[in-house]
Amino acid sequence: MTQTRSGVFIAAAALALSAHPAAAQRSPSAGVEFSNDEVRRGLSWSGGRAALSTDVWGVLGPVEASARAATTRGSERHAGADAVIDVALASSWNLGPLQMRTGLTGHLFTGAREAMDYAELGASASYSYGPAQLTGGVEFAPSQDAIGGSNLHLYVNANAGIPGTPFTLIAGLGHSSGSTSDPVRAQRLRPDGNYANWRLGAEHRRGALTLAVDYLGTDISRGDFAGPYADRAHASDRIIGRIRYDF
Structure with a gap:
C-alpha cells in the first residue's frame, strides 16, 4: 500500500470513529450474489x-465494517486481475430528517x-419518506498512480417499495470527473474523460x-479502443x- 493510500485510510478511520452511530448494535450479515x-x-x-x-x-461500536469479494475474470480494466476485494469502514448518524454517512473503501x-x-x-x-428513499453523495479517490490521477464521482439514487408487493423500483444518476497525471491509467475509471452514468431497475x-x-448506461462514446485499461467495449x-x- 502506498503512503498516499495509508494516509487516506488513517484519516477516514479517524473520521468514522468520531461520528455517532445512527442505530443500535446489529448482528453481522452476509450474502452471495451471481x-x-x-458493473x-x-x-x-x-x-x-x-x-x-x-x-x-457488521458493526463494532460506532463503526460499520464490510468486505466484498467479486470475480473480475481477467478484466483488462484491472490489468488482468482475477478478483477484487472491497474493504470498507463507515459510520452513520442522524442529522434531523437526514441520515448522514461517511466512509472509506x-x-x-x-x-x-x-x-x-x-x-x-x-x-x-439520505432522506426517507414512507417506502421511498432519496440519497445523494460523493466518492473521491485522491490522486494515485493506479488510477492515473484523482477520481470524483457524484451521484443521486432513489428507490421506492411498491406497497403490498415484494417489488422495489430503483433509479440512479452519476457523473465522474477528476484530475489526470497519467492519461493512459486515467482511462481505467474514466475511459472517455468525464462521463455520466445512469441506472433503472427493479428488485x-x-x-x-x-x-x-x-x-445500466453511460454517455461514453463508442469510438476506437483507446488504451490497455479503457476497455471501451464494456462501457x-x-x-x-x-x-x-x-444469510
Whole structure:
C-alpha cells in the first residue's frame, strides 16, 4: 500500500470513529450474489462476463465494517486481475430528517499484472419518506498512480417499495470527473474523460432471496479502443440480471 493510500485510510478511520452511530448494535450479515456482469458506475469490471460475489457486514461500536469479494475474470480494466476485494469502514448518524454517512473503501485486486489497488473516501445524505428513499453523495479517490490521477464521482439514487408487493423500483444518476497525471491509467475509471452514468431497475425480494434486473448506461462514446485499461467495449448500455441470497 502506498503512503498516499495509508494516509487516506488513517484519516477516514479517524473520521468514522468520531461520528455517532445512527442505530443500535446489529448482528453481522452476509450474502452471495451471481450476475451476468460486474458493473460499477456503468463500467464492466469483469470484461462483460458473468461474475460471482460474496460479502459480509457488521458493526463494532460506532463503526460499520464490510468486505466484498467479486470475480473480475481477467478484466483488462484491472490489468488482468482475477478478483477484487472491497474493504470498507463507515459510520452513520442522524442529522434531523437526514441520515448522514461517511466512509472509506479500499479496492484490492488479486492476480493483476501490476499494482492496481486504490482507495477512495465517501460521504452521503439520505432522506426517507414512507417506502421511498432519496440519497445523494460523493466518492473521491485522491490522486494515485493506479488510477492515473484523482477520481470524483457524484451521484443521486432513489428507490421506492411498491406497497403490498415484494417489488422495489430503483433509479440512479452519476457523473465522474477528476484530475489526470497519467492519461493512459486515467482511462481505467474514466475511459472517455468525464462521463455520466445512469441506472433503472427493479428488485423482487422474498425472504432471503432477491431477484433483480437493471438497465445500466453511460454517455461514453463508442469510438476506437483507446488504451490497455479503457476497455471501451464494456462501457456501453447493458441489461444486468442479479440473483442474491442473504444469510
